[in-house]
Amino acid sequence: MSRRWPWAVLAALLLAVVAAASTVAWWLDRPMPLSQPVVEVSIEPGTPPRAIAQAWVDAGVAVPARLLYEWFRWSGDARRIRAGSYEAHAGVTPRALLAKMVRGDEVLEEVRLIEGWTFRQFRDALAAAPHLRATVSGMTDTQVMAAIGAGGRPAEGWFFPDTYRYSRGVSDLTVLKRAHAAMQRRLDAAWAERAAxxxxxxxxxxxxxxxxxxxxxxxxxxxxxxxxxxxxxxxxxxxxxxxxxxxxxxxxxxxxxxxxxxxxxxxxxxxxxxxxxxxxxxxxxxxxxxxxxxxxxxxxxxxxxxxxxxxxxxxxxxxxxxxxxxxxxxxxx
Structure with a gap:
């Protein structure tokens, strides 16, 4: 038997590995088929990579979930994926999809609060805001203030009018807390500079x-x-x-x-x-x-x-x- 066959086998294996690597590289930069022009997925904190891959497939990314998961895992970035709301558009590649989630390049909605609005108008705007999870609709103003940690304070006037961006699916309490904290900061700063x-x-x-x-x-x-x-x-x-x-x-x-x-x-x-x-x-x-x-x-x-x-x-x-x-x-x- 020839002593050269182990080298031939090794060469064949190496060629197979190179071919596989080339195929993987080709797949990572190839646009994935989508079932619709825009595919949306919301990732909650703590969601495991396997479930994230499955969520994209369930939403309309037409590739095997196992393949996406193995790519997330093999990349070394699986645990760096950030929670948030994401969109995949036509032409997205596996590499670009993962990079988007690692960057936290999520889709944000916004609600605008206008100077001179009352708290009732603020609540109406929150109720109509897109993709904002309603949790305070059945609460009184007093209960809302308690829920954001400002119990004992009147609701009127204590929210800073501004444009607030938020991740899809977050609670309306999140926006309320941010607007209240913003007013507290602005008021504290103004009071510190008050005239004598x-x-x-x-x-x-x-x-x-x-x-x-x-x-x-x-x-x-x-x-x-x-x-x-x-x-x-x-x-x-x-x-x-x-x-x-x-x-x-x-x-x-x-x-x-x-x-x-x-x-x-x-x-x-x-x-x-x-x-x-x-x-x-x-x-x-x-x-x-x-x-x-x-x-x-x-x-x-x-x-x-x-x-x-x-x-x-x-x-x-x-x-x-x-x-x-x-x-x-x-x-x-």
Whole structure:
């Protein structure tokens, strides 16, 4: 028998290994067939690689789950796959699919919270947000605050208006916690930079004033002056007499038409009948209103009236204010 046959066998084996390696390399960079244009998979924390491979196949990646799993395992990156929501589009390769999950390149949804919204509007937005798991729909506002670890605090005003991105399938409590934490950070930072001598005793009072400023004007240039007017009134013990607080106190009973009867009907939020700040914020203030509340623009004005173009006219005396009301609200010259 020839002594050369072991070398021939070894050569054949080597060729087979090279061929197999070439086949694997070819497969890793070959687009996988999909049952639909976009395949979606959500991976929960702790999901094992074998189950992840099966989830992709169940969702519509038309390759053997065992093959995908062996690739995840053989790559050495199987345990680096991150939880999240992912999409695979036409043309995706096994190599690209794994890289996407290792990077955490997931599909994120978003919900936008608008400056001046109430907590009820915030809850409505969360309920309508795509792929956000609803858990608070049956809770009262008090229960929601307890659930996010802020029990004993009113819900109104304590969430920062911003655009929040989230992974598909996460709980609405996740967004609530992030928005509340963001407001706490912003308020703490604003309070640390407050002007000296403000008639505000606590950050909570600053938040209340900021919410009123937010509802009183959308004009960036006017926020500091609006805050200055209210600060002047607070210093003097003069009632704030601001319509948005009255409207908030009316709740769902408000039909869009504020009347004299409304202004004369006492509620905890009627700043025509009660002195000082209302008991809670009346909306979610943005960053500009927070800053205006703690660093108001110095002014002697005690009154302001909407000009009709988004801005306001400020007056130091009641006579001047009445003239501005006649001109801009009643059309009298």
């Amino acid at each position: 001598g403000l008639p505000l005793k606590t950050p909570d009072e600053a938040l209340i004033l900021a919410s009123i400023v937010e509802k009183e004007t959308g004009a960036e240039a006017d926020r500091g002056l609006v805050a200055g007017v209210f600060v002047n009134r607070l210093r003097m013990g003069m009632r704030l007499q601001t319509d948005p607080t009255v409207i908030y106190g009316l709740g769902e009973a408000f039909d869009g038409n504020l009347t004299r009867r409304h202004l004369e009907t006492d509620t905890p939020y009627n700043t025509y009948t009660r002195a000082g700040l209302p008991p809670t914020p009346i909306a979610m203030p943005g960053q500009a209103s927070l800053r205006a509340a703690v660093r108001p623009q110095p002014t002697k004005a005690l009154y302001f009236v909407a000009r009709g173009d988004g801005g306001s006219v400020f007056s130091e005396t009641l006579d001047a204010h009445n003239r501005a009301v006649n001109r801009y609200q009643r059309g009298q010259r």
